[in-house]
Amino acid sequence: MPLADYPTIVMGHGGGGKLGNELVEHLFLPAFRNPALENLGDAALLDLAGARLALSTDSFVVQPLFFPGGSIGELAVNGTVNDLAVSGAEPRFLSASFILEEGFAIAQLAAIVDAMGKAAKMAGVQIVTGDTKVVERGHGDGCYINTAGVGALRPGIAVGPHRARPGDVVIVSGTIGDHGMAIMSVREGLEFESQIRSDCAALNGLIADVLNVAGSAIHAMRDPTRGGLASTLNEIALASDAGVVIDEAKLPVRQEVQSACELLGLDPVYVANEGKAVFFVAPEAAHQVLEVLQAHPLCREAARIGHVTAEHKRMLVARTAMGANRVIPTMIGEQLPRIC
Numbered sequence: 001m002p003l004a005d006y007p008t009i010v011m012g013h014g015g016g017g018k019l020g021n022e023l024v025e026h027l028f029l030p031a032f033r034n035p036a037l038e039n040l041g042d043a044a045l046l047d048l049a050g051a052r053l054a055l056s057t058d059s060f061v062v063q064p065l066f067f068p069g070g071s072i073g074e075l076a077v078n079g080t081v082n083d084l085a086v087s088g089a090e091p092r093f094l095s096a097s098f099i100l101e102e103g104f105a106i107a108q109l110a111a112i113v114d115a116m117g118k119a120a121k122m123a124g125v126q127i128v129t130g131d132t133k134v135v136e137r138g139h140g141d142g143c144y145i146n147t148a149g150v151g152a153l154r155p156g157i158a159v160g161p162h163r164a165r166p167g168d169v170v171i172v173s174g175t176i177g178d179h180g181m182a183i184m185s186v187r188e189g190l191e192f193e194s195q196i197r198s199d200c201a202a203l204n205g206l207i208a209d210v211l212n213v214a215g216s217a218i219h220a221m222r223d224p225t226r227g228g229l230a231s232t233l234n235e236i237a238l239a240s241d242a243g244v245v246i247d248e249a250k251l252p253v254r255q256e257v258q259s260a261c262e263l264l265g266l267d268p269v270y271v272a273n274e275g276k277a278v279f280f281v282a283p284e285a286a287h288q289v290l291e292v293l294q295a296h297p298l299c300r301e302a303a304r305i306g307h308v309t310a311e312h313k314r315m316l317v318a319r320t321a322m323g324a325n326r327v328i329p330t331m332i333g334e335q336l337p338r339i340c
Contacts, residue, residue, distance in 0.1 A: 016226030017331040040239075041160055042083035042222065045153065054089035056080055057148040063338040065112065065143060068182050069198030072145055073115030075274060075340055078202045079225065080149040081123045085204040086221040086277055088159045088211070089151030091123065096130040096147050101140030112143060123202035125149070157211055161239035163219040168308040169286035170244065171279045173206065173299045174199065175252045176229050177271035181260045183339045190263065192256045201275035206296045210279065213292050217285035222278050225340055227331060230269040232278055233316045234330040244316045246306035246328075269318075270331055272339045280308060 012019040029037065036044040043056035060076045077094065084091040096116065100109065120127050178199040185196045203223065211218060220240070224232035229251075237244045253268045261268050275298065281289050286304060293302035316328045 011337045012332060014226075015331070015335075015337065016231050019332055020226075021330070039160065041087055043087040043089065043149075043151070045087065052153040054084050054087045054151045054153055055148070056083040056087070057146065058083065058340075059144065059146045060340055061141070061144050061338055062183065062340055063141060064183075064186055065108065067186050067198055068195050069179075070200035070274075071112060071115050072143060073112040074119045074200050076145040076147045077116050077119035077123060077125070077127075078200055078274065079340060080147040081125060081202045081204055082223045082275075082277070084149050084151040085202075085207045086159070086223050087151075087153075088157040088221070089153050090208070091125045091149055091151040091204050094120065094125055094127045094147050094149045096127050096145065098130070098132045099140060099144040099146075100132065100134050101142050102134055102137040104142050109143065112145075119202065123204060154211060156215065157218070158216070159218055159221050161220055161222070161236050164236050164240040164242060164244075164280040164308050165219060166242055166308050166310040167283055168219055168280040169283050169304055170233070170246065170306040170308065171281060171286065171290055171293065171302060171304050172224075172229065172252065173203070173277045173279070173293050174275075174301045175254050175257065176224070176273055176276065177253060177257045177261065177268040179274040180228070180271035180336050180339050181257045181266075183272075184264065184336060185260060188264070190260060192259060194256055196254075196256050196260060199273055199275035201298055203275065203277050203298070206293065206298055207277060209292050209296060210289055214281065214285045214289050217282040218279060218289070219282065220280035224273050224276060224278055226272055228268070228270040228272055229278065230267075230316060230328045231330055234328070236278075236280065237316055238314045240308070241313055243309045243312040243314070244306060245309055245319065246316070247319050249319075249321055250303055250305045252301045252303045252305075266335050269328060270335050272336065274340065283307075 043054040081091045182196045182198040222232045293299040
C-alpha cells in the first residue's frame with residue numbers, strides 16, 4: 001500500500017492531491033464501499049422512495065477566518081451548495097456543525113453565523129439542523145465548521161466525471177486562483193496595487209442557467225477548489241479514461257494573482273478557487289454555454305480553455321506559449337494548506 005510510506009497523517013493528505021486520493025482509495029473506500037460512494041463525485045447521488053437526491057458534506061478549517069471577499073461562514077455555505085450544483089442538483093437544505101475552541105470570542109462567532117445566514121439566503125437554501133462542540137483551549141484553532149447539504153437532482157440531467165468524452169469543450173467560468181491567493185496575501189502580508197479578493201460565491205444560479213440552455217450537452221461539471229484547476233482536470237481525465245488538453249494562453253488569470261504566484265513560486269493552475277466551475281460541453285453547445293456564462297455577473301471572464309481528446313489517456317497536457325506541450329500532473333500534496 002502506498003500509505004505505508006506515510007505512517008502518520010501529513011498536511012498533504014488534506015490537499016486534494018495524490019496523498020488525499022490514496023487515503024480515499026486505500027483506506028476509506030474499502031471500509032465504506034457501496035455503489036453511491038464509488039462514484040467519487042462531489043456529491044452522492046441517491047434514490048429515496050422514488051425521489052432522486054444528491055447529498056454532500058464538507059468541513060472548513062480556513063485560516064484566517066476572515067479574508068478579503070469572505071469568511072469561513074460564506075465558505076461553509078457556498079462550498080456545499082456548489083458541490084451539489086455541479087452534481088446536477090438544486091440545493092435545498094444544509095446542516096451546520098461548529099467545533100469551537102474555548103476562549104473564542106462570541107463576537108467573532110456572531111459575525112461568522114451572520115455571514116452564513118446571508119450566504120444561505122443568497123443561495124436560496126435553508127440551514128435546518130446543526131450541532132455545536134467545544135474543545136479545550138489550545139486543542140483547536142478558534143472555529144471549524146462542517147456543513148452537509150441535500151438537493152433534488154434535475155430531471156433529465158446526468159453529469160459526472162466519467163461522462164466527459166473526446167471532443168468535449170472545456171470551459172471555465174472565470175479567472176482562476178483568486179481565492180487561494182487572497183488567503184496567502186493576508187497570511188504573508190503581501191500588498192499589490194489592487195487587493196486580491198476571494199471569488200467565494202454560490203454557483204447554483206449560474207449552473208441552473210447553463211443547464212436550462214444546454215441540458216444534456218453538459219457532460220461533466222466540477223468546482224476546482226483544493227488543488228485548483230489542474231487537480232480537477234486530472235480527476236476528470238482519470239475518471240473518463242480520456243486526455244485533456246488546455247491552452248495556457250487562454251487561461252484567465254488576474255494580473256495581481258499572476259504576480260503573487262510568481263512572487264511565491266506558485267502555479268495558478270494549482271491554486272484553489274471557491275466561486276468557479278469547469279464545464280465539459282458537447283462541441284455544438286459550447287458557444288451557447290459561453291454566451292450564457294459571460295452574461296452572468298460572476299462570469300464576465302469565462303473562457304474556452306481546451307478540449308477532451310482520445311490521446312494521452314488519463315493525462316492533462318498544456319500547450320505553452322512557445323508551442324510546446326507539457327504534462328501537468330496531480331500534485332502530491334498541496335501548495336497552500338488551510339485554504340478552505
